[in-house]
Amino acid sequence: xxxxxxxxxxxxxxxxxxxxxxxxxxxxxxxxxxxxxxxxxxxxxxxxxxxxxxxxxxxxxxxxxxxxxxxxxxxxxxxxxxxxxxxxxxxxxxxxxxxxxxxxxxxxxxxxxxxxxxxxxxxxxxxxxxxxxxxxxxxxxxxxxxxxxx
Amino acid sequence: xxxxxxxxxxxxxxxxxxxxxxxxxxxxxxxxxxxxxxxxxxxxxxxxxxxxxxxxxxxxxxxxxxxxxxxxxxxxxxxxxxxxxxxxxxxxxxxxxxxxxxxxxxxxxxxxxxxxxxxxxxxxxxxxxxxxxxxxxxxxxxxxxxxxxxxxxxxxxxxxxxxxxxx
Numbered sequence: 501x502x503x504x505x506x507x508x509x510x511x512x513x514x515x516x517x518x519x520x521x522x523x524x525x526x527x528x529x530x531x532x533x534x535x536x537x538x539x540x541x542x543x544x545x546x547x548x549x550x551x552x553x554x555x556x557x558x559x560x561x562x563x564x565x566x567x568x569x570x571x572x573x574x575x576x577x578x579x580x581x582x583x584x585x586x587x588x589x590x591x592x593x594x595x596x597x598x599x600x601x602x603x604x605x606x607x608x609x610x611x612x613x614x615x616x617x618x619x620x621x622x623x624x625x626x627x628x629x630x631x632x633x634x635x636x637x638x639x640x641x642x643x644x645x646x647x648x649x650x
Numbered sequence: 651x652x653x654x655x656x657x658x659x660x661x662x663x664x665x666x667x668x669x670x671x672x673x674x675x676x677x678x679x680x681x682x683x684x685x686x687x688x689x690x691x692x693x694x695x696x697x698x699x700x701x702x703x704x705x706x707x708x709x710x711x712x713x714x715x716x717x718x719x720x721x722x723x724x725x726x727x728x729x730x731x732x733x734x735x736x737x738x739x740x741x742x743x744x745x746x747x748x749x750x751x752x753x754x755x756x757x758x759x760x761x762x763x764x765x766x767x768x769x770x771x772x773x774x775x776x777x778x779x780x781x782x783x784x785x786x787x788x789x790x791x792x793x794x795x796x797x798x799x800x801x802x803x804x805x806x807x808x809x810x811x812x813x814x815x816x817x
Contacts, residue, residue, distance in 0.1 A: 506709055507708075507709065508707070508708065508709055527708055528705070528706060528707075528708060528714070529702055529703050529704065529705040529706075529708065529714075530703070530704050530705060530706050530713070530714035530716060530717065531706075531714070532703075533703045533704065534716070555677060556677060556678060556681040557677075557678055558676075558677040558678060559676050559677070559678050559679075560676070561675070561676075561677060563800065567676065567677075567678035567679075567720060567723070567724075568719075568720075568723040568742045568745065569678065569716065569717075569719045569720025569721070569722075569723040569724060570678060570716075570720065572716060572719035572720070572723065572745065572747075573714070573715070573716025573717070573719055573720065574716075576715050576716055576719065577716065592707070594749075595715050595749050596748070596749060597746065597747060597748045597749060598715070598719065598746070598747050598749075599744065599745070599746040599747075600719075600742075600744060600745050600746075601743070601744045602741065602742045602743060602744065602745075605741065605800070
């Protein structure tokens with residue numbers, strides 16, 4: 501593999517240095533399509549990933565509820581961002597697997613997600629993620645994901 | 651739809667409605683342009699054509715994992731309908747996805763699922779996502795679903811709701 505950082509890795513390095521993840525989201529088409537944003541947790545300053553309210557994310561219009569895949573995508577994005585924010589290198593982690601538990605029906609409203617690295621290994625990292633809407637104490641979904649770092 | 655064989659003959663169950671549900675009943679599937687490739691007994695296969703806006707790695711053009719999650723969650727739910735042979739409210743309890751290799755840029759992504767067991771309340775599903783070669787899958791998935799998860803009528807094209815009344 502080349503020693504030079506890719507364009508994406510340079511974007512990651514800059515985002516980690518200045519705390520502004522918007523250029524990375526703009527650089528990744530799917531994250532732009534999702535309209536993802538980052539905010540800082542008022543309590544502890546950690547990163548929170550935000551999915552905006554948009555009818556295109558609805559999976560069940562009769563409940564109504566967000567599509568489970570969209571919730572999964574938000575959880576995955578939050579897990580990757582948290583890992584990139586805390587790891588030493590600019591390399592973009594590769595997802596190995598993702599297990600999502602859907603705890604309650606997610607309303608088609610603004611949804612938040614935050615990851616925490618449960619095992620920051622050298623080759624593989626584990627990340628736990630929670631997604632919530634109005635009440636943080638009542639997550640709509642949680643996930644565990646493994647990433648390959650090397 | 652290429653092959654609708656083996657879908658059973660439960661009165662009032664019209665397997666062709668799977669296509670309406672995907673195309674019009676689930677807004678996010680409509681937004682992504684997901685199509686039904688085929689259905690069978692307890693099985694379903696969906697197709698998503700390659701789109702630049704769904705790319706997760708701009709350098710390689712590989713699709714984002716979230717797209718695979720959405721396609722596998724959708725196809726898993728449809729396979730539950732094909733196993734139950736009725737349209738009742740269902741909800742994903744959990745879904746595990748193993749990402750086996752990057753999705754090949756510019757190739758369509760297929761996902762197929764088999765609901766291999768249902769109990770009164772729970773349905774068990776496993777599935778695969780692949781590009782043009784089914785023997786070289788992009789992802790595998792396993793999920794469980796709650797059956798009769800709400801009192802709300804199941805997903806339906808709005809114009810077709812009357813058809814549900816007798817079920």
